Amino acid sequence: AQKITQTQPGMFVQEKEAVTLDCTYDTSDPSYGLFWYKQPSSGEMIFLIYQGSYDQQNATEGRYSLNFQKARKSANLVISASQLGDSAMYFCAMRAGNTGGFKTIFGAGTRLFVKA
Amino acid sequence: ETGVTQTPRHLVMGMTNKKSLKCEQHLGHNAMYWYKQSAKKPLELMFVYNFKEQTENNSVPSRFSPECPNSSHLFLHLHTLQPEDSALYLCASSQTRGLAGIYEQYFGPGTRLTVT
Numbered sequence: 001a002q003k004i005t006q007t008q009p010g011m012f013v014q015e016k017e018a019v020t021l022d023c024t025y026d027t028s029d030p031s032y033g034l035f036w037y038k039q040p041s042s043g044e045m046i047f048l049i050y051q052g053s054y055d056q057q058n059a060t061e062g063r064y065s066l067n068f069q070k071a072r073k074s075a076n077l078v079i080s081a082s083q084l085g086d087s088a089m090y091f092c093a094m095r096a097g098n099t100g101g102f103k104t105i106f107g108a109g110t111r112l113f114v115k116a
Numbered sequence: 117e118t119g120v121t122q123t124p125r126h127l128v129m130g131m132t133n134k135k136s137l138k139c140e141q142h143l144g145h146n147a148m149y150w151y152k153q154s155a156k157k158p159l160e161l162m163f164v165y166n167f168k169e170q171t172e173n174n175s176v177p178s179r180f181s182p183e184c185p186n187s188s189h190l191f192l193h194l195h196t197l198q199p200e201d202s203a204l205y206l207c208a209s210s211q212t213r214g215l216a217g218i219y220e221q222y223f224g225p226g227t228r229l230t231v232t
Contacts, residue, residue, distance in 0.1 A: 032218070035221075044223055045223035046223070095218055102147060102172055103172060108158050109158070
């Protein structure tokens with residue numbers, strides 16, 4: 001069975017500091033993709049970053065980087081230099097390439113609070 | 117600016133009403149999705165359409181009826197809903213890439229539905 005686990009319901013970070021949001025996953029499919037999405041209070045889910053299971057390097061997109069540890073089945077999101085606008089819900093998600101069809105499963109989310 | 121629009125943004129309906137949610141994507145994607153987001157629950161996939169054909173129905177009650185007339189438009193027809201159906205309904209679209217077809221999804225702002 002495929003599963004995404006986010007164990008941090010809420011996180012606080014001081015503005016301009018870095019923060020790591022945890023995500024672990026489980027799948028028996030060797031081909032899969034891992035995603036992080038941001039959901040501000042407005043409700044829209046915003047795609048942040050993608051990591052493929054065969055990618056050799058960790059994905060980076062601006063201030064976002066994905067710490068991909070395949071053997072540990074973890075895909076933590078690192079946000080550098082936090083900004084007040086980073087306050088939002090963050091969801092880790094996974095889609096299995098061979099067996100998942102079009103189904104992407106999401107974790108329960110982590111609410112990030114950035115303090116001024 | 118998002119390439120996926122949803123209307124209405126807010127909807128209040130009685131249990132005997134019939135209403136429809138509309139989603140339109142301007143990204144040239146070939147897959148469209150309906151998700152339900154309830155308080156304190158992970159995002160739940162409801163339906164997936166790929167090239168106008170339904171590829172996923174995640175055991176959704178028949179009081180929810182999707183319609184996909186073309187790759188750019190997706191509807192969710194609602195009838196005889198229950199109060200527990202109150203939630204944020206998110207539409208998303210995606211393209212496929214590579215042999216595994218793993219892709220990110222782009223979401224609309226959602227429709228906040230309240231069933232009274």
